[in-house]
Amino acid sequence: MKVIFRRTLEESLRIPAIIISILAGVLAGVALGRTANYNTIPAFSYYMNALLIRQHMAVFFLINGVVLMTMISAISSGLIAGEVHEGTLRILITKPNSRSTILVSKILGMLTGTAILSLLALTIMYIIEIFMGKLDGNLVSGLLSYAPAYLLYGTIVTLFFSSLGVLLSCIAKRKVVALLPLLAIMIVTLGLPIVFRIVMEFASVEMSPILSLVDLNYHFSSIFRWCCDLCGGIHGTAGQLESLAMLTNMFEARRMDPDVVRGPASAIMKENNSLPIMGILAVYGLLICINYLSSFIIIRKKDV
Amino acid sequence: MSEYCIELKNVTKKFGKFTAVDDVSIRLEPGKVYGFVGPNGAGKSTTMAIIMGALFPTKGTGRVFNHPLATPGALKELGYSPEFTSFYSDMSCVEYLYYMATLAGLSSDEAIKRTNELLDQFDLKQHANRKVAKFSTGMKKKVSLAQSMIHRPKVLLLDEPTANLDPTSRQEILDTVRKMVEEENLTVLISSHVLTELETIINHVIMIDHGHIILDAPIHEAQEKFKQGILLVDTSNNDLVLEKLANRYEYRIEEEDIRFNTIEIEQLKKDIVGIVYNENLTLNMLKEEVLSLDSLYKQIMEGETKNEGNIQKNA
Numbered sequence: 001m002k003v004i005f006r007r008t009l010e011e012s013l014r015i016p017a018i019i020i021s022i023l024a025g026v027l028a029g030v031a032l033g034r035t036a037n038y039n040t041i042p043a044f045s046y047y048m049n050a051l052l053i054r055q056h057m058a059v060f061f062l063i064n065g066v067v068l069m070t071m072i073s074a075i076s077s078g079l080i081a082g083e084v085h086e087g088t089l090r091i092l093i094t095k096p097n098s099r100s101t102i103l104v105s106k107i108l109g110m111l112t113g114t115a116i117l118s119l120l121a122l123t124i125m126y127i128i129e130i131f132m133g134k135l136d137g138n139l140v141s142g143l144l145s146y147a148p149a150y151l152l153y154g155t156i157v158t159l160f161f162s163s164l165g166v167l168l169s170c171i172a173k174r175k176v177v178a179l180l181p182l183l184a185i186m187i188v189t190l191g192l193p194i195v196f197r198i199v200m201e202f203a204s205v206e207m208s209p210i211l212s213l214v215d216l217n218y219h220f221s222s223i224f225r226w227c228c229d230l231c232g233g234i235h236g237t238a239g240q241l242e243s244l245a246m247l248t249n250m251f252e253a254r255r256m257d258p259d260v261v262r263g264p265a266s267a268i269m270k271e272n273n274s275l276p277i278m279g280i281l282a283v284y285g286l287l288i289c290i291n292y293l294s295s296f297i298i299i300r301k302k303d304v
Numbered sequence: 305m306s307e308y309c310i311e312l313k314n315v316t317k318k319f320g321k322f323t324a325v326d327d328v329s330i331r332l333e334p335g336k337v338y339g340f341v342g343p344n345g346a347g348k349s350t351t352m353a354i355i356m357g358a359l360f361p362t363k364g365t366g367r368v369f370n371h372p373l374a375t376p377g378a379l380k381e382l383g384y385s386p387e388f389t390s391f392y393s394d395m396s397c398v399e400y401l402y403y404m405a406t407l408a409g410l411s412s413d414e415a416i417k418r419t420n421e422l423l424d425q426f427d428l429k430q431h432a433n434r435k436v437a438k439f440s441t442g443m444k445k446k447v448s449l450a451q452s453m454i455h456r457p458k459v460l461l462l463d464e465p466t467a468n469l470d471p472t473s474r475q476e477i478l479d480t481v482r483k484m485v486e487e488e489n490l491t492v493l494i495s496s497h498v499l500t501e502l503e504t505i506i507n508h509v510i511m512i513d514h515g516h517i518i519l520d521a522p523i524h525e526a527q528e529k530f531k532q533g534i535l536l537v538d539t540s541n542n543d544l545v546l547e548k549l550a551n552r553y554e555y556r557i558e559e560e561d562i563r564f565n566t567i568e569i570e571q572l573k574k575d576i577v578g579i580v581y582n583e584n585l586t587l588n589m590l591k592e593e594v595l596s597l598d599s600l601y602k603q604i605m606e607g608e609t610k611n612e613g614n615i616q617k618n619a
Contacts, residue, residue, distance in 0.1 A: 003406040087390030091451065094356045095407040096380035304358045 001097055004105035005112075012075050012113020018120070024067040025121040028058040029128025036133025048142050049236035053244055055129070055143060056234060060224050060248065063121045064154045065190050072114050072158050073182035076165025078175040079106050080299065085174045090304050099299050107166060107292075111158060118154045122147065149227040156223055160284055161185075163291035170298040185216065193217040194247055201246070212274035219280050221248035226277045241269035309334045309381070309459050309491050310355060315364035317350050317515075324350040326515035327364070332459070332491055339506035339523070340495040341601055347515040348495040349387060352461045355493075356384045368459070380409075383452035387464040389444060391436040397447055398423065398432040401454060408455035422450040426480065442473035449480065460484070462494040466501065474498065478505060503597035511604055519604055527595040530603050533569040534593035537562045537576055540586035548579055561589065 032054055059065075080103070083089035093099060126147070130140050161182060168178035193215050200207055212218050225248075228234050234244070238253075245251035252272040310332040317325040325347040332338055340348050353359040355366065357374025371377035391400060398419060405415035423429045426446045431439070436447050445465060452460055465481065466474040482505050485492055493510075496502045509526050511519035519526060538561045539545055546555065546562060553572055554565045566572050569592065580587045595603075 001407075003403065007403070086392075087388065088392060090353075090358050090386055091384070091389065091404070092407065093358060094379060094382070094384045095404065096376040096409060096455070097407065098376055301360060303360060304353075 001101050001105035004092075004097075004102055005109040008079070008106045008109025009113045012110055013116060017071055017075075017113075017117055020067060020071065021117040021121040022124060024063055025124025026128060028062050028121070028125040030132065032058055032125070032129040033132025036129065036135060036139075044138070045235075046237070048139060049240055051133075051135075051139065051143060052146065053234070053236050053240050055146070056224070056228065057244060057247065058125065059122070059150045059153075060221065061190060063125060064118065064150060064157055064224075066186070067121060068114065068118050068154055068157055069161055069186040069189070070183070071117055072110075072161045073165055073179055073186065075110050075114065076162040077169050077172075077178035077182060079110060079166055079169045081169040081172040081178045082175040084172075084304065093304055099302075100296055103166075103170075103296060103299050107162070110162060110166075114158050114162070115155075118158070119151075122150060122154075146228060146231050149224075149231040152230070153224050153227040156227075156284070157220070159288050163288045163295070166295045167291040167298070170295045170302065189216040189220050193249070197249065198246060209274045215249065218249040218272070218274070219284070221250040222272070222275065222277050222280055223284070224248070225250040225271065226281070236269075238269045245269055245272075307334075308332060310366070310368050310493070312351070312355070312366040313364055315351070315354060315361045315366060317347075317354060317359060318362045323515055325354065325361075328512070328515070328517055329364075330510060330517060330520060332493060334458070334491050335489055336508050337485055337492045337494065337506045338508045338510055339499075339502045339597065340493055340510050340512065341497075341499060341502065341597070342495075342512035343605065346512045348512055349463050350515075351512065352384070352386075352463050352493065352495065355461060356382060380455065381458045383455070383457035383460045385445075385448040385452040385460070385462045385465055387467060389448035389451075391439075391444070391447070393435065393437045395436060396433045397428055397436050397439070400436050400447065401450060404451040405454045410455065418454055418456075422453060426450045442469050442476070445469060445473070445477055446480070449477065453484065456488070457490075459491045459493070462492065464495055464497070466496055466498055474501060481505060499597040499601055506597075509597065509600070511601065513605065523597070526600055530600050531593075531595045533564075533566050533572075535564045535566070535569060535572055535576075536589060536591045536593060537564060538587075538589035539576075539580060540588070541583070544583055544585070545576065545579055549575060563593075 032051070035054060036051055080089065083092060092102060126144065129135070129143070133139075135143070164185070165178060165182050168181060169175070172178040194217060197207070225234060234241070234250075236244075241251050242253070245253065249272055251269045254268055254270045308331040310330070312328055312330050315325060315328045316323065328347070328351060330351075340351070342348050350359060354361050355368065355373065357379060360374070366373040368378035369381045371381070392403075395403065401419040401422060402415050405418050406412065410418060423432050426449065428443070428446060428450065431443065436444065439447065449462070449465060452462070460481075462481065465477050469477065478501055481492065481494065484490060485505070492505075494502065494506065503523065507523055509519060509521060509523050510517060521529070536558075537545065542557075542560070542562055549555070549564075549572075552575075553568075556563050556565075564572055573590065576587075576590060579585065
């Protein structure tokens with residue numbers, strides 16, 4: 001249903017959303033470009049990894065994180081609930097189209113819109129990073145080689161948050177009711193577990209691996225790491241990976257054998273595989289399917 | 305193939321414990337204008353929303369030109385103007401109608417053509433590029449009516465099309481509906497509280513109260529059934545007429561006319577004609593009062609209330 005697709009796409013690409021995407025791209029690009037302008041380069045791979053880890057963090061937290069999650073939450077939560085609240089859905093569903101067709105068109109319009117916004121932010125980030133950092137060809141191709149990973153991760157985030165947003169939007173009668181749980185999930189994904197982890201780290205409390213089951217930050221960061229693995233993986237020294245580990249839980253410190261390395265504090269950063277990545281992907285894939293399927297079932301029988 | 309364009313069978317709609325529509329069965333024949341009347345909360349809008357597929361019945365079924373309710377086949381035949389139409393705040397009148405036309409399955413060219421036709425028909429051309437959300441209530445009603453007609457449906461469902469309008473706008477809307485009905489041979493189900501206006505366009509009345517249909521009949525049949533036998537008489541010598549009939553019939557004087565009230569209306573007519581003939585009087589007026597929809601409504605609703613009172617007393 002082209003007309004609903006186009007309308008939803010237009011609504012997704014409103015000026016504030018475009019401005020936020022541009023700002024996110026500029027912010028990430030400037031942050032990466034400024035730090036990229038080194039005078040002393042110890043080694044190519046060291047420099048490359050340092051740049052990449054910063055870039056991964058910018059994408060994970062900002063572009064495919066706060067910005068994408070907020071935008072997809074805002075758009076998907078209003079997809080049906082917004083029209084119910086404003087009273088426009090009643091006219092929409094009394095035109096000769098099936099409700100499923102209407103929902104499919106809206107979902108496709110929303111996904112296309114967020115894909116465009118995400119691509120816009122990513123492109124701007126790359127352009128500013130490359131030109132501001134005055135990076136040479138090898139570095140540029142190294143940084144760009146992770147673009148497919150970012151897009152894939154963005155797609156997974158979009159599908160998960162949008163499926164939940166659409167489901168809540170089909171249930172709720174007001175957009176805000178559908179939006180709040182999504183924002184809560186975003187905070188749980190990108191904020192609270194990190195704070196909790198840092199506090200526990202300082203208190204020297206050992207975290208139980210069972211917490212991985214409910215640690216959304218760990219789930220999403222593991223998916224992000226898996227996407228990056230498809231494009232060459234995330235590498236770096238223990239120091240480079242440490243900050244990433246603290247913020248994402250995708251790596252963990254493993255103490256080395258003191259007989260091999262002298263000194264008590266020697267540790268290496270290892271991938272945190274508390275949960276199998278395929279298991280995480282399967283569960284989230286299943287949730288996405290259930291959410292979308294439930295949305296269609298609900299909308300077909302919803303009193304408007 | 306059903307001869308009815310809309311058929312509801314034993315439809316019930318409950319919202320939690322509240323029953324909005326209770327075992328309603330109605331049939332709408334093509335080409336007729338149905339007035340759907342009843343007090344607030346009687347179930348008119350709910351019934352219309354069920355026909356339009358916006359609400360699903362708790363029990364019962366229905367068909368629109370043999371298509372089950374809420375299917376694209378049924379919706380293609382229906383045009384709907386709700387009591388409160390909401391518009392997209394960012395759309396102008398022309399954009400809104402074009403959007404509705406394309407939603408209804410018209411191609412881009414057809415949508416442009418139909419939008420222009422309706423802008424002309426509803427006298428909205430000069431406001432075409434203004435935001436609909438900022439229109440006056442009367443103009444919004446017009447746009448709502450126009451969108452209901454956009455795909456040339458065979459049946460129109462108009463929920464309170466004249467509500468909250470000034471008399472001029474009400475007349476304008478009703479004239480437009482009348483014109484549409486005549487030109488396009490539509491079947492219309494129209495609900496309204498302004499019964500005096502409604503009776504000028506309908507030829508069938510459906511009354512609903514507390515979710516029950518309490519009257520479903522052609523308007524003239526309903527008037528015949530519920531008329532109270534009121535005859536207005538004016539002759540050259542009303543005093544003489546009264547002298548001869550006052551002891552047999554109930555009457556009162558109304559602006560120098562005699563207003564008889566009797567169930568033996570045919571006998572009264574014969575008696576008056578007899579007096580006029582025998583006494584060589586001039587008969588200025590002999591008119592049987594037609595029951596207005598408003599009076600009909602009051603009579604039936606009062607009857608309902610009395611019945612309810614009796615039921616409560618008996619209980």
